[in-house]
Amino acid sequence: MIAPLAASAAPYAALVMDARTGEVLYSKNADTRLHPASLTKMMTLYIAFTAIERGEISLDSMVTVSANAASQPPSRLGLRTGQKIALRYLIRAAAIKSANDAAAAIGDAISGDEAHFAARMNQTAKALGMRNTTFRNANGLTREGHLSTARDMTLLGRRLFYDFPQYYNIFSRRTADAGMAKVSNTNRRFLDAYEGADGIKTGYTVPAGFNLTASAQRGNKRIIATMFGGTSTAQRNAKVAELLDLGFARAPGRVQEQRPEPPQLLAQADIEEPSAPSGTSAKTIRVSGAPNRSPRPAPRPGVVSHDADAIALALAAAVTATPTPPPAPDVVAQAETEVAAAVETMAEVVAVAAPATASSPRPQPAPRPQAAPQTGFVQASAPQPETLELAAIPDAFDESLSEGDAVPNEPVFAQSTEPQPETLAMTKKATAPETMVLAALTPPAPAPQKQRQVVARASSSGGRNWGISLGKYASQYAAERALLQTALMESDTLGDALRKVATRKTGYEANFVGMTHERAELACARLIARSGDCTVIGP
Known part of the structure; x- marks a missing residue:
């Protein structure tokens, strides 16, 4: 059992990747093995799509719900033992509603039972290069040894996009008909708030915290980011928005697309038998291969x-x-x-839709690169000021009520690392200033009619009345964005400095305030060394 503090503050981990090339643009604890929660369902769906492509099962196959699937705790579609339901509806429920019973029913239908499907999941993970992942079930409910990493889940998200483009847009649907009921997307708030977002999967359990693997496209750039260990839906969504913003800022505009190589996957009959309990005997039976060919299902256009x-x-x-x-x-x-x-x-x-373009849903290869790839950015270990303030955002929709292991008496297993400083800071109770504006979630807007000042968080300068100015910007949004990006890059130097947008007659001035004179001069020197604009401002 883990200590109460660790239970309320799951370890934080994150990774940002350029989906076009697989280049890592940012990482923090990316290879730490943590509870993936319902991000697990990405692998369940990957295997389901693979089985459909290889002719092992079809979207119209009628699945008989097993007792194991019907007994899964919420979030649920409401399946009953012995019920028959089309596979297409189970896929929708697992991808959109994150229904645990639907995911378990998919695994049992493809592999016969939970243990055999977990073995196939692990074989597939190995083939995809997910080196630090082990699965124990199809839905991600807490199980000892069921662990993954931010890096592995980001790789899996990239694979879903490239290997199954004809099915990928299911992850951006806000609602869908799941046969028994109309289901709503657990990720709909992020999809609606972040420009270009089109997936992929949320996750929540008590030991894992609030997780998300997200993908977004802007212009010819596509970024995939994964975060583990959020403290609420709103805090996690805001943090992932920052990560994606960082990715779009650092990714080069023109690169040569490098699609992942097709994986060497085994059919169910070729998967090694799960380990038998002690005192019993088991043998491995192999059947010679899967069907030689299975035509790809015709894409369903957005307009029928x-x-x-x-x-x-x-x-x-x-x-x-x-x-x-x-x-x-x-x-x-x-x-x-x-x-x-x-x-x-x-x-x-056809129930699982393809992208609206009739030609090909995959992104077109970009022209040959014009500049050398940038090196990955590694976050500093100290808590970031923007992470501290994100915990203060009120959360009107608690995803834990609709997804995850909400069973009170279920055992909780220890994490492999201590909670990170960022995560501990997120658990502190705070009240968000009414004037807080998240640059990552705020679309560009016309200048306000009334002049006002936007302060990012309540002042606690303690008499420190120096600061720095990054210059004036044409819009409030541009000033806020510059402050946020600078805070991410220079969190060590800026420390507890406050972000402030001052409205001037000539534009919007982006300032950090509440600093000592020495700290302000140091911060300006570092920013100027990065070819940035900076001026020390005093009392």
């Missing part, structure tokens, strides 16, 4: 009318090509009705 028109034209051409007398008007009307019904039926067959 495109396919409908093509089908209607093809059927009409086939009818007119037949050398028969012209049919009577009643026969023509009946044929048109049958064609429309056939089109509607065919449009409903």
Whole structure:
């Protein structure tokens, strides 16, 4: 059992990656083995998509719900033992609602039981290069030894995007029909708040905290970021927004896309048998391979009318090509009705949608690189001021109520590391200033009608009345963004300095205040050395 402090402050870890090349742009505790919670379902869905591609199962396969799946705790779709439900609905429930019973039902349908599916998950993780991950179940509920890392989950998110583009946009759906009920996305607040976000998966358990693997695209850049150990939905979303902002700022505009190589995956029959309990015997049975070929399912366009028109034209051409007398008007009307019904039926067959572009959902390769790749940025170990203030954001929607191991008496297993300083600071109770504005979550907006000052957090300068100015900006949003990026880069030097946007007649001035004279001069010297603008301001 872990101490109460560790239970309330799960270790923090994060990694930011350029999805186009796999280059790491930022990392913090990225290889520390932690509880992944429902990020596990990304692997469950990856295997489900693989099985569909290889002909082991289909979207229309009727799955008989096992007792194991029906007994899973919330979040649930509400499956019952012996119930039959199409695989497509289970995929939607697991990806969008993060339903634990749906994920377990997928694993049992593909591999027979939880132990065999976990073995396949681990074999797949190994093939994908996830070196520090071990799975014990399909949904991520707390289990001893069920651990992963921020790096491995980011790699898995990148694989979902590149290996299964025809299914990827399921992660950006706000709602979906899961057969038994309409389900809502646990990640909808982040998807709605962050420009360009299109996935991927949230996770919450008591030992894990609030986790998220997120992906966003802006222009020709795509960034994937993973965070472990958040203290609430709002705090986690704000922090991941900062990580993605950092990634977009550091990623080069033009790079040669480097798609991951296709993995060498085994069929279920080739997976090693799970270890048998002591005192029992077990043997491994192998079957020679999977089906030789399985055609990729046709992408479902965002607007069904495109396919409908093509089908209607093809059927009409086939009818007119037949050398028969012209049919009577009643026969023509009946044929048109049958064609429309056939089109509607065919449009409903495909349930997991592909991106709206009819040509290819994958990003187009960028031109050859114009500059050398940038080196990865490693965060300083000291707590960041912006991390401290994020804990003060009120959380109107607690994801723990809709996802995770909310069972009160479930045992909690110890983490492999002590809680990080950032995580401990996040647990402190605080009240957010009414004027706080998160640059990462605030879209560009026209200048305000009334002149005002925005202070990032309440002052605690203790008499320190020096500061630095980063210069004037055309908009308040641009000034806030410059302050946030500078705070991330120079957290050690800036220390407890306060971010402040001052409204001037000539623009919006980005300042750090509440510093000693010596600290202000040091911070300016470091920023100028980075080719930045900086001026010391005094009392």
